[in-house]
Amino acid sequence: HSALTQPASVSGSPGQSITISCTGTGSDFNYYYVSWYQKHPGKAPKVMIYEVTNRPSGVSKRFSGSKSGNTASLTISGLQAEDEADYYCSSYTFTNTLVFGGGTKLTVL
């Protein structure tokens, strides 16, 4: 069973930087296709990063993505109150199934 594992929660103070990790089960995933979504309660998800490092038009440069081995990461710099949300990573398995991570709740202290 292929899975993407994220920390349940992270926190940071305004102005600080935080990093959320997303670790896949071994060689199951094509890590080139990692995306990150921000989800506020009661709202639809919003893509923040796609293909590991790419930022869609309109997304703040404070959001960046990276990858090392089977772990992808989302870094948010200059933390702001509006960044408080749930964050989900996603990736495709080599059998073309899209899998989401379990989600990480970001708290801005």
Add this chain to the structure above:
Amino acid sequence: QVQLQESGPGLVKPSETLSLTCSVSGGSITTYYWSWIRQPPGKALEWIGYINYLGSTDYNPSLKSRVTISRDTSKNQFSLNLSSVTAADTAVYYCARDRGPHSYFDWWGQGTLVTVSS
């Protein structure tokens, strides 16, 4: 600006079929990929499946035996049928445009809560 709107019953009885429709405006469903994603209360997002611009479909293996996604190009709508539902299928259901394949969801509907209960 692409807009998606889910519609369908908010309450479905166990063992029955959940049916939802996604109406799309500002873009044609004969382009790109169009997916259904759900989020059970307090749980993570789960991809259900897609129908693409050719009308081809692919489903999450964990749901494949119960899922059908279809489309009506004349109405610019695509639909989800999930059969033999149980309480575990209670979730907010989203439709979304996927720039696919192997891409990301750039436009989403607002989501609709479907509760499975007798």
